[in-house]
Amino acid sequence: xxxxxxxxxxLNARERAKAMLxxxxxxxxxxxxxxxxxxxxxxxxxVPQSDDxxxxxxxxxxxxxxxxxxxxxxxxxxxxxxxxxxxxxxALELAIRDNEKGMRTRAVVVLxxxxxxxxxxxxxxxSISEIQSAxxxxxxxxxxxxxxxxxxxxxxxxxxxAGLFSTLIMTPEGRLTLNGPEVIExxxxxxxxxxxxxxxxxxxxxxxxxxxTGLVDILVEDxxxxxxxxxxxxxxxxxxxxxxxxxxDFYLSRLTAIDPTKTLTPLELRKxxxxxxxxxSVENTVKEHIENDAEEVISRGKIWxxxxxxxxxxxxxxxxxxxxxxxxxxxxLVRYIAVVPNPNSRFPRARHGEVGLEEGWSIAKYVRxxxxxxxxxxxRRAIVAVVDVPSQAYGYKEELLGIFLSCAASVDAxxxxxxxxxxxxxxxxxxxxxxxxxxxxxxxxxxxxxDDPGVLVHxxxxxxxxxxxxxxxxxLESASQKVPSIAYDIRSYSTLGAVHxxxxxxxxxxxxxxxxxxxxxxxAAAIKIARKSPKDLSNRLTSNNAATGRAASIKVRERLAKxxx
Amino acid sequence: METLTxxxxxxxxxxxxxxxxxxxxxxxxxxxxPSKEEKAYVVVRTASDGFGETWKNLLDRFFAVHDIAxxxxxxxxxxxxxxxxxxxxxxLEVCSSEKTER
Numbered sequence: 001x002x003x004x005x006x007x008x009x010x011l012n013a014r015e016r017a018k019a020m021l022x023x024x025x026x027x028x029x030x031x032x033x034x035x036x037x038x039x040x041x042x043x044x045x046x047v048p049q050s051d052d053x054x055x056x057x058x059x060x061x062x063x064x065x066x067x068x069x070x071x072x073x074x075x076x077x078x079x080x081x082x083x084x085x086x087x088x089x090x091a092l093e094l095a096i097r098d099n100e101k102g103m104r105t106r107a108v109v110v111l112x113x114x115x116x117x118x119x120x121x122x123x124x125x126x127s128i129s130e131i132q133s134a135x136x137x138x139x140x141x142x143x144x145x146x147x148x149x150x151x152x153x154x155x156x157x158x159x160x161x162a163g164l165f166s167t168l169i170m171t172p173e174g175r176l177t178l179n180g181p182e183v184i185e186x187x188x189x190x191x192x193x194x195x196x197x198x199x200x201x202x203x204x205x206x207x208x209x210x211x212x213t214g215l216v217d218i219l220v221e222d223x224x225x226x227x228x229x230x231x232x233x234x235x236x237x238x239x240x241x242x243x244x245x246x247x248x249d250f251y252l253s254r255l256t257a258i259d260p261t262k263t264l265t266p267l268e269l270r271k272x273x274x275x276x277x278x279x280x281s282v283e284n285t286v287k288e289h290i291e292n293d294a295e296e297v298i299s300r301g302k303i304w305x306x307x308x309x310x311x312x313x314x315x316x317x318x319x320x321x322x323x324x325x326x327x328x329x330x331x332x333l334v335r336y337i338a339v340v341p342n343p344n345s346r347f348p349r350a351r352h353g354e355v356g357l358e359e360g361w362s363i364a365k366y367v368r369x370x371x372x373x374x375x376x377x378x379x380r381r382a383i384v385a386v387v388d389v390p391s392q393a394y395g396y397k398e399e400l401l402g403i404f405l406s407c408a409a410s411v412d413a414x415x416x417x418x419x420x421x422x423x424x425x426x427x428x429x430x431x432x433x434x435x436x437x438x439x440x441x442x443x444x445x446x447x448x449x450x451d452d453p454g455v456l457v458h459x460x461x462x463x464x465x466x467x468x469x470x471x472x473x474x475x476l477e478s479a480s481q482k483v484p485s486i487a488y489d490i491r492s493y494s495t496l497g498a499v500h501x502x503x504x505x506x507x508x509x510x511x512x513x514x515x516x517x518x519x520x521x522x523x524a525a526a527i528k529i530a531r532k533s534p535k536d537l538s539n540r541l542t543s544n545n546a547a548t549g550r551a552a553s554i555k556v557r558e559r560l561a562k563x564x565x
Numbered sequence: 566m567e568t569l570t571x572x573x574x575x576x577x578x579x580x581x582x583x584x585x586x587x588x589x590x591x592x593x594x595x596x597x598x599p600s601k602e603e604k605a606y607v608v609v610r611t612a613s614d615g616f617g618e619t620w621k622n623l624l625d626r627f628f629a630v631h632d633i634a635x636x637x638x639x640x641x642x643x644x645x646x647x648x649x650x651x652x653x654x655x656x657l658e659v660c661s662s663e664k665t666e667r
Contacts, residue, residue: 012587032584032596045566047612047640049588050596074589 005223008149009173013072016110016149017057019224020068020231025059029563030087036559038081039552040120044479049075052083056091056560061106062232065098067091070110073152079117080158082485085127086556092134092144093536093557094564099141106235107138109165110147114180115156116434116459118469119479121486122493125434125459126540127553128157129411129442133537135164136415139243143167145234147227148174148207148216155180157438163245163408167234168216169227170207176216177205178404178435179394186464187394188349203266204400213273215244215402245405245412248368252361255401256318260347264397297341299353300430300454300508301388305338307516308386308523321345321353322362330524332379335370337363338386339440349395355436356393360406363440367413371420382423382527385414387441388430391461407439414443423530425523428490429508432457445530445539446500448522452508455490462488484549497546500526500539567614571607571624575600575634583659586652593641593649595656600634611641619646627653635660 008016018026030036032050041048053075057068069088071078080088088109098105116124138144146165148154150173154162159178162168170176179187181195194200203209211219218234220226254273258264302323306312309327316324321342326333341353350356355363367383374380392403418424426432426441428449437457441447449455459465466473476486484492494502501522506515533539541550541557579599586594600606605628609620623646637656644652 032594033582033598042566042610047566047588047610047642049594049640050584050638072587074587074592076588 005221006225007222008224008227009151009171009222012074013053013055013070013110013112017055017068017070020108020110020228021057021059021061021066022063027058029056029058029091030556030559034559036083036087036556038083038120040082040123040483040485043482044119046119052081052087053078054084054087056087058564061108062235064104064106064235066106066108067095068108068110071112073112076117076119078113078152079115079119080113080124080127081117081120082123082127082550082552083556084117085124085131086553087560089127089130089134090557090560092131092138094561096134096138096141099138104142106142108145108147108231110149111154111158111162112149112152113154113156113158114152115158118459118465119486120483121459121465122457122496123485125157125438125442126496126498128161129438130537130540132161132164132411132438133415133443135161136412137419137536139164139166143235145169145231147231148176149222149227150174150207153205157435159404160408160411160435160438163405164243164412166243167218169218169220169230169234170210170216171220171222171227172207173222174207175201175205176207176210176404177399178392178407179399182468183460183464184394184396184399186467187391187461192394193396204396209266209270212270212275213402215405243412245408248361248364248409251405251409252358252365255357255361258401260397264400266400269400295343297343299340299388301338301353301386302340303509303511304388304427304429305336305340305386307511308384308520309336317362317365319358319362321350322359322366324366326381329520332381334382334384334523334527335366336384336386337366337440339363339389339436347393347395347397349398350393353389354391354393355389355407355410355439357398357401357403357406360403360410360439363410364413367410367417370422371413371417374422380420380422382425382530383414383417384523385424385426385441385444387426387428387432387437389433389436389440390431391433392435392439407435410439411443418443418445419535421535423527425526425530427519427523428455428457430454433461434459445533445535445537446526447498448501448503448526449490449494449499450506450508451490451502451504452506453489454508456488457490457493458488495545496549497543498540499545500543567611567617569609569611569617569620571609571621573605573607573624573628573632575603575605575628575632577631577633579633579635579660580663581660583656585655585659588640588642591643591645591648593639593644593652595652596638597656597660598636599660600636603634605633605635605637607637607639609639609641613641613643623649631657633657633660
């Protein structure tokens with residue numbers, strides 16, 4: 001008789017963490033009785049949880065020192081807030097420190113998350129960018145394994161995070177995607193995706209499809225012993241540094257072979273991307289760009305890219321929505337990258353300046369180009385992300401074709417550039433929203449923003465955020481008076497400590513020479529400072545505003561460090 | 566969200582703390598710590614406003630039978646009285662048992 005499986009999916013986060021570790025070695029850090037709950041939820045009338053929904057545990061895996069982080073999907077959908085996010089980021093940062101000192105520490109993250117906790121919004125985004133930065137650094141030292149057992153699955157910014165693991169393991173109960181079907185329905189209409197169509201959802205973003213199309217490494221049945229074995233095998237195999245999120249040319253050529261005007265079913269994609277379709281044999285014919293008569297759209301991203309580089313149409317590549325040019329500043333070359341509206345984009349959901357499938361991989365391409373060209377130079381060129389991105393692209397094909405990985409690719413590239421010594425500066429000239437900002441700008445050493453009503457930073461459009469958190473837009477707006485992290489304006493955002501400089505008096509829509517000179521001066525100054533500062537994102541927690549604006553993030557990291565060993 | 570506090574006289578001491586549950590829809594978490602005082606203090610934070618009387622009746626009944634000296638914190642996300650009683654008994658079982666699990 002076949003033994004029934006010991007389900008991992010049915011376990012809570014604490015039990016999941018325990019299950020990943022060798023028997024009898026589980027030691028929880030910052031557990032419930034430490035009472036590190038979210039300080040932002042009760043202010044909005046939401047009952048907090050004593051561990052903020054994340055379990056961090058030390059112990060052994062296969063006899064070797066390890067840290068396991070498990071997200072509790074049942075509490076607020078596993079949403080990442082300031083405390084829960086800082087527990088994850090802080091633990092990974094300590095694992096980096098240990099591994100750098102030669103104390104090998106394995107890291108496993110059991111994911112079960114809807115993404116950013118919208119009631120804390122920008123705190124979630126900040127934390128996720130820090131988690132992503134830490135994974136990019138840590139996976140060079142030791143394998144970092146992600147597990148998506150299921151129930152909630154892995155969505156939003158955390159799906160991009162999932163794209164960064166050395167090894168990603170899923171069960172058929174898991175789902176992995178950037179935008180949840182409800183958000184796509186809200187943003188793009190029910191014709192794009194009917195969020196009540198369960199069959200379509202599982203066939204598109206479920207574990208079986210993701211593994212069959214090569215977007216995750218290992219598919220395991222929901223059985224504790226089998227999952228544990230897969231995790232241990234991932235550490236034993238010591239996979240080389242061929243991370244999926246770094247395979248830019250391969251995925252760009254795969255996308256080139258897709259015709260977005262035709263329907264594409266999950267099964268058809270399996271035939272194209274599945275195991276039977278051998279790696280590298282993808283037809284490499286560039287599809288002709290459909291030359292519509294759509295007029296050129298002016299955007300702030302475009303205006304400022306031209307103002308800073310003197311070039312309006314660099315015409316460098318097959319994805320015209322991503323502009324890239326090198327221009328001299330203060331005696332050195334600086335690479336500028338912007339995402340701008342392209343009304344003729346092959347993918348119709350990415351025509352208004354969104355970061356879509358091609359955009360994410362193209363950003364990665366331009367950043368990696370700079371890394372390679374400067375690999376043997378003493379001074380690595382600075383990279384400026386000109387940020388004016390309304391959102392990521394919302395669409396069925398986007399999710400099917402793995403937009404989470406496309407965004408992970410640009411995160412990976414920017415973080416890798418920063419760690420390699422390229423100063424990365426984000427210049428916020430317009431909107432900087434959710435996954436698009438995570439992909440394009442959030443990995444910067446320094447963030448400069450215009451103090452302008454058109455500069456908005458947030459996790460989700462107001463309409464979608466209201467729908468997901470089951471509140472009215474009015475309730476959302478009144479809550480943002482009390483909790484600056486959920487406001488949309490740049491002044492509220494800058495109180496959180498991540499903004500290096502808030503530039504006043506800039507004419508953002510029609511910049512004159514004085515405006516441009518002022519911005520160039522600020523960029524040059526930020527580049528200088530970035531060259532002298534740590535290559536991680538720690539400066540965001542040491543700024544003046546961070547002392548109050550990120551108080552909980554700092555406290556969590558301090559407490560974690562004390563009990564780490 | 567509403568915060569409710571309760572106090573009961575208690576005679577039985579418990580050996581260790583207990584943590585059970587999760588702040589999930591229809592569920593709650595309980596943090597229970599032994600108290601040296603012969604009292605039980607209960608702080609409830611609940612997502613469902615206006616059920617103070619129900620909580621009082623439920624806790625009265627629990628402590629009438631199990632008068633444990635403890636500080637109890639409850640974070641409730643709309644658990645039914647049946648669920649609350651079950652979690653309290655679960656916490657009681659954990660805090661009364663001598664063995665520790667790792």
